[in-house]
Amino acid sequence: MAHIKSRKHTVARALPSRLSQTTAALALMAMPAAVFAQQAGPAATDTLPAVKVKAAVENDYKAEKSSSPKFTQPLVDTPQTITVIKKEILLQQGATTLSEALRNTPGITFQMGENGNTQTGDSIFMRGFDTQQSIFVDGIRDVGSVSRDTFNLEQIEVVKGPAGADIGRGSPTGYINLSTKVPTLVDAASGSVTIGSGSKKRVTGDFNTSVPALGDGTAVRLNVMKEDSGKVERDYVKNESWAFAPSLALGLNTPTRTYLYYLHVEQDNIPDGGMTVFGMPGYRLSNDQQTALTAAGVGSVAAPSRSNFYGLASDYDRVKVDMFTARIEHDLKPGVTVRNISRFGRTEQKYVLTGVNAVNVGNSTSSTNATTGVVTVTPAPAGVSASDPSTWIVARSRQGKNQENQILTNQTSLNADITAWGLKHSIVSGIEFMQEKQSALGFSTSGTNTPANLYNPDRNASFATVNPSGARTTGQTTTAAVYAFDTLKINEAFQVNGGLRFEKYKTTYDNVAAAQTVESLGKVGDLVTWKLGALWKPATNGSVYIAYGTSQKPPGSDSGTLSSSTTSANNPNVDPSEASNIEIGTKWDLLDNRLAVTAALYRATNKNDVVAQDTVTNEVIALGEKRVDGIELSAAGMITNEWQLSTGLALMETEITSTNNALQQGGELPWSPKLAFTSWTTYKLPYGVLVGGGARYQKSALRSSNNTVFTSAGLSRMPSYWVFDAMASYDVTKNVSVQLNVYNLADKFYFQSMNSGGSRATIGAPRSATLTANVKF
Incomplete structure (x- = not known):
């Protein structure tokens, strides 16, 4: 598991010193800027020839390669959409969680939950599909549905498109890899202290030093983090966490390098169960609510205060993470390296939170039995009057979780650059063994779920208690895989890339009911995934490519959970879902290779992710097809030595092309905005001043694929929004700087995430600010 953390907050650092002379670019695709040089002066009586000197300026936004050894070529020569988010841009933005970091790539949305449950952790949708179980740390699958902190990350790599050949089972639209900080031979120390809106308090430190006493090439590094923060305009919500990550490196700058590192995180939060969306822009009253309000002469309703907390004083969310990693690299000879990485990780999460459900405005509630057609009417609750808004109530539910995830893995790979029959090959081959376990205890509630007053909720109200029920589940997936990749350079202008992965998996799942009856399920299978690409380089700094890739997701992929339900994708009797992606794109390094520009056109298809039972044979089968067409x-x-830019635009058209549900045939995929845009830019002024800002836009997104007019209460879509942020920093000395970040400058009301029923949401932070003091040596 990676580091965890909750929502929005800040950290910062100073940018590298500027050059004395620069040239501004007029537009993104401007011609390369001229490079100015200094001229050496004469020595004594001799006149020396002029020497042009190009000063190196750190490029904080542009990455040259992926951290994964499976990608052997620079990003400009890799035929796939890969976005690398470096730690420097996160520090400028004050992005401290993975969810905040992913705002730097377009087309990613977040879901709050479904079926009455509130989702915790990084619930990520990418290109229309759930990617929560396709998060990796240093190329190893991360376990647990928790929120991850960025304090120990070097960079974040977002790989889009089916990537089964890279990672095995997973999301049909890609994965996210978190690259961990490790020791170097450069002695350095830095720290930040942040205060801000919402009672935010955060401290981080990063300390690296070489240790010659332990041998040449030895270094140690320690990253630490402590946070104690509220949430802006969200009463009682608290984010409290601390973490440390020590690491040791041996043999740096030698043929044999060893890295040993450990991560420990603890979090003790008061979780945010979300807000009811009642009365908010776009909210639709149910027929029962409208009838009652019309009869009472009430023409409009007001939304409750965004600060309202509908949880209880006893709500909590506690997480503990431990991760041990050992990595060894050995250069057999120039161009040939063998690597081995082993990891044991464990994530424990225990929480009790109060979820928000339907609002009652003094209305009766009608429901129809889907089988018999009988309509049942429940009268309005006592004491709730449609004519008196102060009596309106919102239903609440108690939810609990006590879950532990473990992963144990060993992976070995070989990278070799060879020449055969006059052709250059960059070959990667490897073998992986992995065991994942998940165990969870069941809960039951006793007592009454007391509704909350809609406009004046009481967190101390008596409420049903959450108790262990005696039920428990245990799932385990064991995987063995082999893979091989090759980049074949035909000549300087043409290359072909290919990859193939074969893996064998076994999943077992035990579901013990409260009555101690046991349901045992299992699934054994093989997966074969592959990718193929062709790339043409019309110039040394650019490429044009076409690529095709596949992925598969078998039952039990989500932490070893299987189900006997005849409509569940985790039913062990169905075949894996299958995804493919074809992509045509181009990549260019412009402005003297300082600015990376990319464009891609793709079609992603996912099959067999709908499960149904044949009405004649009773066989449980997988069917259906979904399609996503898009442009990114x-x-x-760097546009100039002072001006840096990171921006992205995504357009998507999604469609359910085949399904057994007539209401969804031809519908859009949920959480898939047709247009998304993100941008962040900074400019270095004289006297150590840095200014910057960003903008994010997301078009509205459906929360359900049904092709019907929504008649239930709530929102049918997550509304579109623009959000603008800004920052400024000042170098007090060469070692000390201060940074101010202001978020949501226009104080825009928007939804950060929403549940699938459209009744509750997480509200984006209003206008807020943080102030950070940074020290570095």
């Missing part, structure tokens, strides 16, 4: 544009890097 991006740019990242």
Whole structure:
């Protein structure tokens, strides 16, 4: 598991010193800027020839390669959409969680939960599909549905498109890899102290030093983090966490390098169960609510205060993470390296939170039995009057979780650059063994779920208690895989990339009911996934490519959970879902290779992710097809030595092309905005001043695929929004700087995430600010 943390907050650092002379670019695709040089002066009586000197300026936004050894070529020569978010841009933005970091790539949305449950952790949708179980740390699958902190990350890599050949089972639209900080031979120390809106308090430190006494090439590093923060305009919500990550490196700058590192995180939060969306822009009253309000002469309703907390004083969310990693690299000879990485990780999460459900405005509630058609009417609750808004109530539910996830893995790979029959090959091959376990205890509630007053909720109200029920589940997936990749350079202008992965998996699942009856399920299978690409380089700094890739997701992929339900994708009797992606794109390093510009056109298809039972044979089968067509544009890097930019634009058209549900045939995929845009830019002024800002836009997104007019209460779509942020920093000395970040400058009301029923949401932070003091040596 990776580091965890909750929502929005800040950290910062100073940018590298500027050059004395620069040239501004007029537009993103401007011609390369001229490079100015200094001229050496004469020595004594001799006149020396002029020497042009190009000063190196750190490029905080543009990455040259992926951290994964499976990608052997620079990003500009890799035929796939890969966005690398470096730690420097996160520090400028004050992005401290993975969810905040992912705002730097377009087309990613977040879901709050479904079926009455509130989702915790990084619930990520990418290109229309759930990607929560496709998060990796240093190329190893991360376990647990928790929120991850960025304090120990070097960079975040977002790989889009089916990537089964890279990672095995997973999301049909890609994965996210978190690259961990490790020791170097450069002695350095830095720290930040942040205060801000919402009672935010955060401290981080990063300390690296070489240790010659332990041998040449030895270094140690320690990253630490402590946070104690509220949430802006959200009463009682608290984010409290601390973490440390020590690491040791041996043999740096030698043929054999060893890295040993450990991560420990603890979190003790008061969770945010969300807000009811009643009365908010776009909210639709149910027929029962409208009838009652019309009869009472009430023409409009007001939304409750965004600060209202509908949880209880006893709500909590506690997480503990431990991760041990050992990595060894050995250069057999120039161009040939063998690597081995082993990891044991464990994530424990225990929480009790109060979820928000339907609002009652003094209305009766009618429901129809789907089988018999009988309509049942429940009268309005006592004491609730449609004519008196102060009596309106919102139903609440108690939810609990006590879950532990473990992963144990060993992976070995070989990278070799060879020449055969006059052709250059960059070959990667490897073998992986992995065991994942998940165990969870069941809960039951006793007592009454007391509704909350809609406009004046009481967190101390008596409420049903959550108790262990005696039920428990245990799931385990064991995987063995082999893979091979090759980048074949035909000549300087043409290359072909290919990859193939074969893996064998076994999943077992035991579901023990409260009555101690046991349901045992299992699934054994093989997966074969592959990718193929062709790339043409019309110039040394650019490429044009076409690529095709596949992925598969078998039952039990989500932490070893299987189900006997005849409509569940985790039913062990069904075949894996299958995804494919074809992509045509181009990549260019412009402005003297300082600015990376990319464009890609893709079609992603996912099959067999709907499960149904044949009415004749009673066989449980997988069927259905979903399609996503899209365009992505991006740019990242330096326009001048002072001006840096990171921006991206995504357009998507989604469709359910085949299903057994007539209401969804031809519908859009939920959480898939047709247009999304993100941008962040900074400019270095004289006297150590840095200014910057960003903008994010997301078009509205459906929360359900049904092709019907919504008649239930709530929102049918997550509304579109623009959000603008800004920052400024000042170098007090060469070692000390201060940074101010202001978020949501226009104080825009928007939804950060929403549940699938459209009744509750997490509200984006209003206008807020943080102030950070940074020290570095």
